[in-house]
Amino acid sequence: MLGLLLKKLHFQRKNQNSKKASVQHSSPICLSKNLDENLQLLKEALGQSSDVIIRDMKISSNSNVDAAIIYIDGLVDRNLVNHDILQPLMLNLQLIKENVSQNHSSLIDFIKSSVLTVGQIIVADDIDRVISDVLAGHTAILVEGVTQALLIDAKGWKSRSLEEAKNELAIRGPRIGFNETLRTNTALLRRIIRDPRLTIESLQIGERSKTEIAIVYIKGIIKDSLIDEIEQRLKRISADAILDVGYIEQYIEDNPLSVFSTIGNSERPDVTAARVLEGRAAILVDGSPFALTVPMLFIEGFQSPEDYYARPHYASFLRWIRFLAFALSVYLPAIYVALMSFHQELLPSPLLITVAAAKEGIPLPVGIEAIFMIILFEILREAGLRMPRTLGQAVSIVGALVIGQSAVSAGLVGAPMVVVLATTAIASFVAPSQADLGALLRILVVIVAGFLGLFGVVIISVEILSYLASLRSLGVPYLSPVTPLDIRSLKDTFIRAPLWAMDSRPASLDPNDTRRQSPDQMPQAPKTKSGKRERQ
Amino acid sequence: MLLEKGKISNFQLSALIIGFVFGSSVIISPGGGAGHDAWIAVALGLMEGLLIAWIFTALSKQFKGKTIIEISSLVYGKIPGKCISVLFIWYLFHLGAMVLNNYVRFFKLEVYPATPKIVILLLIMLICASTVGRGIEVLARCSVILVPLTVLIAFTDILLVIPHMDLNNLKPVLDVPIGILLWAAHGAASFPFAETIAFLMVLAFVDKPEKGPSAVSGGLLIAGFILIIVAARNTAVLGQMDEIVNYPSFLNAQVIDIGDMLTRFEVVVAINLIAMGFIKVAVLFYGTVLGLAQVFNLRSYRTIILPVGILMAILTCTNVGSTLEMFDFAKNAYPIYAVPFQIGIPLVTLIVAKLRKLPQTGGDKV
Numbered sequence: 011m012l013g014l015l016l017k018k019l020h021f022q023r024k025n026q027n028s029k030k031a032s033v034q035h036s037s038p039i040c041l042s043k044n045l046d047e048n049l050q051l052l053k054e055a056l057g058q059s060s061d062v063i064i065r066d067m068k069i070s071s072n073s074n075v076d077a078a079i080i081y082i083d084g085l086v087d088r089n090l091v092n093h094d095i096l097q098p099l100m101l102n103l104q105l106i107k108e109n110v111s112q113n114h115s116s117l118i119d120f121i122k123s124s125v126l127t128v129g130q131i132i133v134a135d136d137i138d139r140v141i142s143d144v145l146a147g148h149t150a151i152l153v154e155g156v157t158q159a160l161l162i163d164a165k166g167w168k169s170r171s172l173e174e175a176k177n178e179l180a181i182r183g184p185r186i187g188f189n190e191t192l193r194t195n196t197a198l199l200r201r202i203i204r205d206p207r208l209t210i211e212s213l214q215i216g217e218r219s220k221t222e223i224a225i226v227y228i229k230g231i232i233k234d235s236l237i238d239e240i241e242q243r244l245k246r247i248s249a250d251a252i253l254d255v256g257y258i259e260q261y262i263e264d265n266p267l268s269v270f271s272t273i274g275n276s277e278r279p280d281v282t283a284a285r286v287l288e289g290r291a292a293i294l295v296d297g298s299p300f301a302l303t304v305p306m307l308f309i310e311g312f313q314s315p316e317d318y319y320a321r322p323h324y325a326s327f328l329r330w331i332r333f334l335a336f337a338l339s340v341y342l343p344a345i346y347v348a349l350m351s352f353h354q355e356l357l358p359s360p361l362l363i364t365v366a367a368a369k370e371g372i373p374l375p376v377g378i379e380a381i382f383m384i385i386l387f388e389i390l391r392e393a394g395l396r397m398p399r400t401l402g403q404a405v406s407i408v409g410a411l412v413i414g415q416s417a418v419s420a421g422l423v424g425a426p427m428v429v430v431l432a433t434t435a436i437a438s439f440v441a442p443s444q445a446d447l448g449a450l451l452r453i454l455v456v457i458v459a460g461f462l463g464l465f466g467v468v469i470i471s472v473e474i475l476s477y478l479a480s481l482r483s484l485g486v487p488y489l490s491p492v493t494p495l496d497i498r499s500l501k502d503t504f505i506r507a508p509l510w511a512m513d514s515r516p517a518s519l520d521p522n523d524t525r526r527q528s529p530d531q532m533p534q535a536p537k538t539k540s541g542k543r544e545r546q
Numbered sequence: 547m548l549l550e551k552g553k554i555s556n557f558q559l560s561a562l563i564i565g566f567v568f569g570s571s572v573i574i575s576p577g578g579g580a581g582h583d584a585w586i587a588v589a590l591g592l593m594e595g596l597l598i599a600w601i602f603t604a605l606s607k608q609f610k611g612k613t614i615i616e617i618s619s620l621v622y623g624k625i626p627g628k629c630i631s632v633l634f635i636w637y638l639f640h641l642g643a644m645v646l647n648n649y650v651r652f653f654k655l656e657v658y659p660a661t662p663k664i665v666i667l668l669l670i671m672l673i674c675a676s677t678v679g680r681g682i683e684v685l686a687r688c689s690v691i692l693v694p695l696t697v698l699i700a701f702t703d704i705l706l707v708i709p710h711m712d713l714n715n716l717k718p719v720l721d722v723p724i725g726i727l728l729w730a731a732h733g734a735a736s737f738p739f740a741e742t743i744a745f746l747m748v749l750a751f752v753d754k755p756e757k758g759p760s761a762v763s764g765g766l767l768i769a770g771f772i773l774i775i776v777a778a779r780n781t782a783v784l785g786q787m788d789e790i791v792n793y794p795s796f797l798n799a800q801v802i803d804i805g806d807m808l809t810r811f812e813v814v815v816a817i818n819l820i821a822m823g824f825i826k827v828a829v830l831f832y833g834t835v836l837g838l839a840q841v842f843n844l845r846s847y848r849t850i851i852l853p854v855g856i857l858m859a860i861l862t863c864t865n866v867g868s869t870l871e872m873f874d875f876a877k878n879a880y881p882i883y884a885v886p887f888q889i890g891i892p893l894v895t896l897i898v899a900k901l902r903k904l905p906q907t908g909g910d911k912v
Contacts, residue, residue, distance in 0.1 A: 352658075355810045465653065465666070468817045472688070472824050473673045479687035480680040493690040495557055 038136045045076050045154040048137070052080060055141050062144075069099050069153070075117065076154040080140075085147035087166025094127045095149060095162060118156045130163035142220060169194070175278045177442065180316040187277045192222050192296035198279040199226055203286065207231075213244055215258075219251035222296040223258070226282075231289050233520045239484055240291055240304060254298045262304075264482045269450055272483035274306035281315045289521030305483035305519065307490060309503050311444045312336070317506045326505040335440035338433065339448045343380045344459035344467050346430045350376040352463030369424040377460025379423060383431045384453055386413065391435075490518035508532075549839055549847055552683035553753040556761035561689040562829065563742055563765025567773070568696060569826030570648040571738040572819045575794050577777050579877060580730035582715060583722045584788070585777040590731035592770035595739020599766055602742075602892040603759035606749040609905055614746035614891070615840040621899050628841050630891060635837040637887040638744055639854075642830035643861040644876075646670060649823045650862065651869045656796060657813060667859055670820070674828040675855045678835060679848050682751055685828050692821040699818050700772060704779055706802045711782040729881070736881040738773075739766060740888040747833035792873065831858065 041048050049064060056062045061083045069077045077099070081091060102125060122131055132148075134140055135158045140150050147165035172194070175187030188195045196210050207229040214220050225240060243262040252258060259273045260266065274290075276282050277300050282292050285303040293302040312332045317325040349356055350365070357365065374382065390409040394402060417423040438448045451474070458466035481488035491499035499516045501507035510531035515521045554562075576591060577584035609617045614634055619627035650667045658666065677685050720727075745762065752758045780794040783801060788794050799812035835854050839847035866872040899905075 353813050356808075356813060358807050358809070462661070462665075462669070463658070464813060464817045465658065465820070466669070468820050469669050469673055472692070472821055473676060475691060476673065476677040476680065476684055476688050479691075480684040487687070489687060489691075493558075493687040494555060495690055 038138055041135055041137055041140070041152070041157045041159060043155050043157055045078065045152055048152050048159075049078055051137055052141065052144075055137070056144070065096070067096075067100055069121075078152050079149055080144055080152070081149040081164070082144060082147065085167055086149055086164045090128065090164040090166060091149055095151070095164065098125045098127060099151070118153055118158055118160065121151070121153075122160060126160075126162065128162050128164060132161040132163075133158050134161055135159070145220070146222070172198075178276060178278050178281065178315060180314065180319065183315055183319040184278070184280045186279060188279060188282075188294075188299040188301060190297050190299055192224055192294055195279070195294050195299075195301065196224055196226065199283055199286070199292070202279060202283040203228065208286075211241075213241075215244065215247050215249070216252045217248065217250055219253070221252040223252070224294045225291055226286060226294060226301075227291040228286055228289075231287070231515070231521050231523050232291060233289065233522060236305070236484060236519075237291060240293070244293070252295060255293065255295045255300045255302045256298075258293055258295060259302055264484060268477075268481055270308070270447060270478065270481060270488070272306055272481055272488060274303040274310050275300045276303060277301070278315060284315075284318070287515075287526075289515050289519040305486040306488075307483065307486070307516075307518065308478060308488050309492070311447075312441055313502075318509065322506050322508045329504070329506060332441045335437040336444055336448060339435075339438035339440075339445075340451045340455060341467065342434045342437070343384060343430055343452060344455040345464075346427070347377050347380050347456055348459040348463040348467055351460065365424075365426050368426050371421050372424050373422075375460075376424075376427070377456065379427055380431075380456050380460070381453065383423060383427055384434075384449075384456065387431060387435055388449060486518050486520075491516060494518075549836060549844075550682055550751055552681045552686075552751060554682060554686040554748070554751055555753055556757050558686035558690055559745075559748070559752055559758065559761040560765035560768070561693045562686055562748065562825065563745065563762055564769045565689045565693045565696070565822050565825035566742060566744070566829050567738045567766065567769035568693075568819075568822040569738060569741075570645045570823060571773060572696075572700070572776070572795055572822055573648055573652050573793055573816075574873075574876065575777060575780055575788075576734040576737055576773060577730055578789070579733060580722050580727050581789060582717075582781045582785075583720060583727060584730070584781055585716075585774050586720065587727055587730035588734045588770070588774050588777045590728070591734025591739055592766065592774070594732065594735035595742070595766055595770065596763055598735070598740040598888055598892070599742060599762050600759070601889070601896060602746055603749065603762050605892050605896045605899070606746060607755060607759060608896070608899060610755045611750050613750045613836065613840060614895075615837050616750075617746075617899075618891075618895060621895050621902065621904055630895075631837060631841050634746075634887065634891055635834055635841070637884075638747070638830045638833040638837065639858060640861065640865075641741060641744070642827050642834060643858050643865055644872075645823060645826050645830065646858070646862040647866060647872055649820070649827075651872060652793060652796075652816075655869060656793060657816060664859075664863070667862055670824065670827065671855055671859050673824060674831050675851050677824075677828050678832045679851050682748060682832060685825070685832065689825050692825065696818060696822055697772065699815060700776065703799055703802070703815055704775060706804065707779060707783050707798055710801045711779065712785065713782055715782050715785040716778060733877065733881045736884040736888060737876065739770065740884065742766065743888050743892065744830055744833050746892070747836055748829065792869070831855070834858070 039051070053064070062080070063083050064078055064080050066076065066078050069075050079091075079095065079099075099121070118133075122133070132143070134143070140159050140161065143161045144150050147163075147167070148161045149164045151160040151162065169191045170189045172186055172189055174185045178187075186198065188198065200208065200210075205228060209225075209227055209229050211225040211227075213223045213225070215223050223244065225237070225244070227237060240262070244258070247258070247261045249257065249261065255275060259271070259275070263272055265272060274285070276285070282301040282303060286292050290303050290305065293304065295302075312329060314328070314332075317329065320328075350369070354362060369376070372379065390405065390413075394405050394409075397405065414428055418425045418428055434452070438445050438452075441448075455467060455470055458470045462469070479487070479489050479493060487494055490496060491503060496517045498514055499518060501512050502516070510527075510533065513527055513529045513531075514524045515526050517524065575584065577587035580587035605614075605617065606612075609620065612620070615631045618630045618634075621627065622630060646667060649670060650663050653666050654661070654663050677688065722730075742762065749755070749758050749762075752761070776795060780798055781788050783798050784791070784794055787797070791797050796812055796816055799815040800810060802811065803809050831851075831854070835847045835850050838844070838850055838854065844850065866875060
């Protein structure tokens with residue numbers, strides 16, 4: 011019902027937008043020969059904003075040709091504009107004795123080829139292009155009598171410097187994280203993968219924000235139809251603005267109403283590069299320090315970058331710890347509730363007596379108590395996240411001491427429940443990318459356990475499993491490689507096999523090139539004199 | 547017009563078969579009636595089950611990519627074929643209701659005496675219906691996760707009761723009169739092994755049909771092997787009690803005691819078996835709705851999931867009056883009632899198809 015309603019709303023909005031879009035892009039206006047006319051048009055389009063700079067000047071050897079440069083203050087590098095655009099145009103051009111100004115169109119070629127000392131120059135003849143590029147940070151040069159404009163890439167604005175990734179931490183391995191500038195992020199990826207087939211495709215999405223989007227993949231590894239599918243899904247987005255990768259995520263999901271995220275994200279260039287090398291595509295958005303990676307498998311939520319930098323045994327062990335922690339964070343309160351209200355015989359008698367004594371005199375049934383505590387915990391967590399750092403201590407004091415301690419001593423909540431909930435809370439932080447999912451599932455499972463005990467827990471788990479099995483991420487089954495089973499890819503699922511043993515890319519991604527390395531990568535000890543291999 | 551676009555692999559088919567055979571047989575032990583020779587009865591039943599599986603896999607191999615509904619239309623002609631199809635669908639539908647009954651009555655009696663039966667019934671029904679709505683692919687993927695888990699639990703269970711076993715309970719071997727043993731063996735064949743006849747609705751969607759028969763018999767062998775061990779275990783642990791109690795496997799788990807810490811975790815074992823019941827009911831439910839959709843040329847089987855589910859729930863509530871009546875039917879009437887469906891329909895269809903030299907175009911002869 012909800013789904014139907016959402017779909018309908020979405021459809022209506024889409025129709026409206028496509029109408030709007032068709033009106034806007036009806037007729038491209040070409041530049042005229044008259045400079046004043048061109049400037050007038052640009053002023054009309056860009057409005058009276060104070061940050062739009064239009065600088066008139068006279069160029070050529072006898073200062074008789076009018077010209078103007080247009081840029082947006084703050085988006086361009088002023089030094090570059092002054093030294094490499096204005097100075098050559100106004101000074102150096104005059105030094106040249108040849109009279110090139112006779113022919114206007116050859117003048118603009120001359121400026122482009124011999125005067126400006128900047129890298130990227132685009133020649134445009136349509137005014138919409140000029141406006142959109144100026145808004146993106148280009149500097150435009152218009153010359154009297156020429157129907158073309160030069161667009162110079164002299165972008166330069168303040169941005170956050172590259173810092174350590176804040177959310178995906180690793181003790182070993184590179185520290186750097188993405189920042190908010192698209193070019194910096196693509197450069198970070200390019201620096202890791204110097205393969206010429208690493209392709210960075212650009213798109214502009216957002217009717218008003220015109221946000222720059224980049225799709226990063228390696229040609230020859232990724233399945234070709236996957237790229238077409240991603241492009242198709244991105245191109246049908248017609249939103250006002252794309253403020254973060256989170257926007258893109260919600261527009262391209264396979265199962266838009268799913269609680270489970272079927273699009274991966276990472277703020278680390280090394281993780282993103284590893285996924286791209288496995289045959290995935292990354293989607294970067296200007297203004298977002300995260301990269302989306304598609305397709306995503308459920309197992310990715312339990313993989314951490316450090317798994318691959320640490321030794322395999324410990325990495326595999328940690329992976330099991332993460333599975334266990336996730337299971338605890340979802341099921342522990344529910345199992346406690348089920349045991350206390352339905353299956354008391356399962357607890358050993360001494361433990362049962364202790365727990366029963368602690369629960370004596372508590373007014374709430376254990377199910378309601380659990381839900382109450384879970385919600386309280388979520389409130390505390392949210393408060394800790396949102397409020398100013400300086401107040402942080404207050405929350406922990408109130409949360410830990412007042413609520414934890416005094417609720418128990420006042421007899422409102424049983425002490426075992428506090429223990430259960432604290433364990434759950436800690437466990438939920440082990441796999442942070444799954445924490446929000448865990449919180450929702452936890453409440454659902456506790457409610458069912460309160461009504462139906464372990465039977466309900468199993469029923470709801472089977473339903474969740476069946477739902478998970480039906481999910482797809484860009485056509486790839488979400489639960490692969492476990493089901494549908496792919497034995498070779500299990501090397502990086504329940505265990506993390508040594509790197510030299512992982513010869514092939516995950517088969518569920520169906521890459522063009524399945525081989526990751528030659529199969530005999532196991533390191534060998536050098537031969538001894540007797541000809542036998544010696545191990546350490 | 548394709549009603550089901552999904553494809554399942556042979557491995558998934560084997561997992562589905564194992565889950566299906568475990569179905570309710572982990573609650574109600576097959577081979578009852580043969581006393582302490584129950585495990586021999588189960589082994590003989592497995593043989594018979596394999597023979598029957600050979601018949602229906604041969605049939606489905608001959609008509610690749612076709613369910614029994616389409617096959618019988620081809621073999622018998624339109625109207626008679628549909629009549630036979632409706633009979634077959636009835637069998638699936640009724641069997642689904644019986645399996646649900648086994649589970650619901652078991653939970654009512656042993657685990658949740660105060661909970662109304664309808665709540666348990668509707669919840670199992672709901673998860674089956676939602677999975678069937680997602681298609682055979684999703685069901686097969688679930689079975690790949692659930693079946694290994696259950697096998698693991700079954701083996702742990704067996705390991706933990708080893709201290710309570712008395713192998714003398716199994717002696718003397720082959721003591722039961724041969725007639726009774728064979729009857730019990732046929733009982734074990736009709737429930738659960740030959741019930742895999744329901745896979746005539748699923749085999750059409752296997753991605754490598756030529757390997758379908760080996761996947762079916764492989765699944766049957768694994769499940770049968772575990773059921774033989776379970777039957778032997780029940781007798782060894784419970785002795786004479788095995789014949790008397792309604793749910794010997796459940797009682798078995800009750801004796802488990804790990805260092806006075808973990809006792810009475812039969813609930814955990816029992817509840818894990820829901821997963822298997824889920825696979826069995828879902829396969830039967832799927833066969834019913836897909837069969838009905840094919841008989842009546844519907845565009846999608848998803849539209850009739852809700853009405854068929856409600857009907858199945860109603861049949862579950864009404865078809866037997868008491869738990870003892872259910873056991874009586876399962877032991878004395880069901881082995882005969884099931885013969886026309888489990889052996890009759892596939893065998894006759896196969897013979898008629900051979901005589902009429904069907905299918906005439908394409909398709910390999912067996």
